[in-house]
Amino acid sequence: MAEAGTASIAQDGARIVARGDWTLDHIDTLADLARTLKRRAGAGARVEAAGVARLDTAGASMLLDLVDGEEARVEALPAGARGLLAAVARAQAGPAATPAKPDRGFVAAVAQIGASLETFWHNTTALVGFIGLILASIARIALVPTRWRVTSTFFHIEQTGFNALPIVALLCFLVGAVVAFLGATVLKEFGASVFTVELVGYSFLREFGVLLTAIMVAGRSGSAFTAQIGSMKAREEVDAIRTLGLQPVDVLVIPRVIALLVAMPILTLVGMLAGIIGGGAVCALALDISPTMFITRLHETTTVTHFWVGMSKAPIFAFLIAAIGCLEGFKVSGSAESVGTHTTSSVVQAIFVVILVDALAAIFFMEINL
Structure with missing residues (x-):
């Protein structure tokens, strides 16, 4: 069985060292680990990901969660995994826009009348x-x-x-x-x-x-x-x-x-x-x-x-x-x-x-x- 992803805080306290498989199979373990490390690591801590063996979208989301969504703070990630991390970061940065609530009231009624007259x-x-x-x-x-x-x-x-x-x-x-x-x-x-x-x-x-x-x-x-x-x-x-x-x-x-x-x-x-x-x-x-x-x-x-x-x-x-x-x-x-x-x-x-x-x-x- 593949080794579950792990991470630890370096001695300087400014780096989080990630290793193993950061994949969906180990998502529960990785989520608990990410919450613990975020509380213990200092503000602006960077992630050293050279030891990451496998990475999928769920694992990339966990890595980004460790650095508050700042992709640049994840270092030494292999080239193939870097592209996946960037794609997940872009997806998280642009969430689907919530539909705007329809305007109501006098102004909206006047605007509707104007649009109807224009169509006519x-x-x-x-x-x-x-x-x-x-x-x-x-x-x-x-x-x-x-x-x-x-x-x-x-x-x-x-x-x-x-x-x-x-x-x-x-x-x-x-x-x-x-x-x-x-x-x-x-x-x-x-x-x-x-x-x-x-x-x-x-x-x-x-x-x-x-x-x-x-x-x-x-x-x-x-x-x-x-x-x-x-x-x-x-x-x-x-x-x-x-x-x-x-x-x-x-x-x-x-x-x-x-x-x-x-x-x-x-x-x-x-x-x-x-x-x-x-x-x-x-x-x-x-x-x-x-x-x-x-x-x-x-x-x-x-x-x-x-x-x-x-x-x-x-x-x-x-x-x-x-x-x-x-x-x-x-x-x-x-x-x-x-x-x-x-x-x-x-x-x-x-x-x-x-x-x-x-x-x-x-x-x-x-x-x-x-």
């Missing part, structure tokens, strides 16, 4: 610049039919439009039924249940039809755009497109934008009809308003202006959702986590922008009496 400003300027790039690209290829990507455009029309018809119709039907039921419950107290027809007609033609459709498209198609382009960015397919001499905006963005511009008005029309049908069903079942009476009153009291107010917002929402979805896809850094993060960001930003623009449009149409 950066996202806004990036979106405006990307919209400009899309418009410039459309203008550049509009008069060059050979650069139109018809197949890709029709594929995305099918994906974003026709495949989304069932969920949009079902959602708007159910919301229309809920709006009619709540309206009838309130208006019944005033003996004005018949005005539920106008409530359903106005709300879905002007607001709910296009707004609910836009929210569904943002969550379904906008996120899909981000995930698709983000995955291509992660696999370096976007760089490959540039290598082929093509513009990623022309290949990836414009077909999706055009597809959503075509699909969104169709989905909005279906949403309006489904919401009105849902309201009519509640009126027929709960208010004794027959379908014929519902349609007649809707025709007499609801003008076509309300329909065009709602439809005019559909292309704007479609363009914004497509632009945000594609822009977030191009922001992906290359990892799967980044794809998920930017997909979530795409949905949140698109819904926020849609609701903001809808509120501004409502104020605008109210001011011009439409």
